[in-house]
Amino acid sequence: MTNTPFPFSAIVGQSDMKRAMILTAIDPGIGGVLVFGDRGTGKSTAVRALAALLPPITAIVGCPINAANHEDCPEWAKIETKKKLKRPTPVIDLPLGATEDRVVGALDIERALTRGEKAFEPGLLARANRGYLYIDEVNLLEDHIVDLLLDVAQSGENVVEREGLSIRHAARFVLVGSGNPEEGELRPQLLDRFGLSVEVRSPNDVAQRIEVIKRRDRFDSDHAAFMAEYEKEDAKIRRRILAARKLLPQIETPDDILHDCAELCIALGSDGLRGELTLLRAARALAAYEKAAVLTRAHLRTIAPIALSHRLRRDPLDEAGSGTRVARTVEAVLA
Structure with missing residues (x-):
């Protein structure tokens, strides 16, 4: 081991x-x-x-x-x-x-x-x-x-x-x-x-579950070869993270994007301003990771579900999960 x-x-x-x-x-x-x-x-x-x-x-x-x-x-x-x-x-x-x-x-x-x-x-x-x-x-x-x-x-x-x-x-x-x-x-x-x-969630796809089993088994039984196989891909992610850290302060944020952040949080009933601030910071980090010079609505669409879903007030009449509610609101506000 x-x-x-x-x-x-x-x-x-x-x-x-x-x-x-x-x-x-x-x-x-x-x-x-x-x-x-x-x-x-x-x-x-x-x-x-x-x-x-x-x-x-x-x-x-x-x-x-x-x-x-x-x-x-x-x-x-x-x-x-x-x-x-x-x-x-x-x-x-x-x-x-x-x-x-x-x-x-x-x-x-x-x-x-x-x-x-x-x-x-x-x-x-x-x-x-x-x-x-x-x-x-x-x-x-x-x-x-x-x-x-x-x-x-x-x-x-x-x-x-x-x-x-x-x-x-x-x-x-x-x-x-x-x-x-x-x-x-x-x-x-x-x-x-x-x-x-x-x-x-645990994957429901049989092929994906088999792949998980194979990789874990190889990690345990043929450790050196398995680590070498993924070393380059891990190094690639590391380089992208370091490059994104340097690029982060240079990301341009248009006023329209700030308006979108505020409108999304108001529409979702998010308490306080932490939702907007987190959404903005995370979207900028994503833009930097993707080597984009300007923050766009596409970045907000990607980030909104993971930045806002846990900030929603409970709605006992809405059986959909918070992620679904965020997705619906994103489509409505950023249509």
């Missing part, structure tokens, strides 16, 4: 999920991805595959928050070296049973007892900085942990004030949550924090 993640380009189908994750890699400010659907549909595989595909980050040796520069590493870490190393983009799992101390960090009890020193032991949020924080079964997360994540997602900073400690450190990460909607609903406050939302 190997710990090497499955190649991103080898994932069969699930185009919406893969597109959403690529867009957040281009612009982390989009706000993360929520993936709802059946178990065994590649949700965790996709996020680990994407992180492995991205270029490594450069971080100060020993810095607990993966800071790129010595001055960005917090004083409480007491890191004296300025040496840097390249390391894979972090992907940190937040387990459902994680305590608050494990998530945000707490007093280092061992150092307090053995040395009499009051020191901070970083939590999962520190390790996830500049990477991905992955939460499986996010809809079952305890409310007090949800509240913590909301605060950090808003500020990009983790603040710990307890046990005589007063600690602050950067905590900027792409939040990826997955779950099965049949097992519980997500709190609206956290739902709104996810920039994009996709639904994944």
Whole structure:
């Protein structure tokens, strides 16, 4: 067995999920991805595959928050070296049973007892900085942990004030949550924090299911050859992501497109302005990925279902799913 993640380009189908994750890699400010659907549909595989595909980050040796520069590493870490190393983009799992101390960090009890020193032991949020924080079964997360994540997602900073400690450190990460909607609903406050939302289902096509089985079997049984087969395609996606990051600030956004964003969200009854802002950012990221110089309605059409479907108010009289409602509204507004 190997710990090497499955190649991103080898994932069969699930185009919406893969597109959403690529867009957040281009612009982390989009706000993360929520993936709802059946178990065994590649949700965790996709996020680990994407992180492995991205270029490594450069971080100060020993810095607990993966800071790129010595001055960005917090004083409480007491890191004296300025040496840097390249390391894979972090992907940190937040387990459902994680305590608050494990998530945000707490007093280092061992150092307090053995040395009499009051020191901070970083939590999962520190390790996830500049990477991905992955939460499986996010809809079952305890409310007090949800509240913590909301605060950090808003500020990009983790603040710990307890046990005589007063600690602050950067905590900027792409939040990826997955779950099965049949097992519980997500709190609206956290739902709104996810920039994009996709639904994944097990494929019904026999040929596609066979292809999934074949690829997974080859990954396990003939690992080196399988990885080599998809290495070029993964490298191609990596180059496109890096090129899109550079192109992103240059994307021209006509006023008509801003009008379309606002009109779509009004027609859908989306609360607040986060819908428009997310739709715009994600559409720009898609335009950059496709090497387009100008944002167009075609980009909005592609992005609207994954940027807006989880922001709709419930309509008990409408039996169609939120994705269908968005599609209908897009056709009406952008006809």
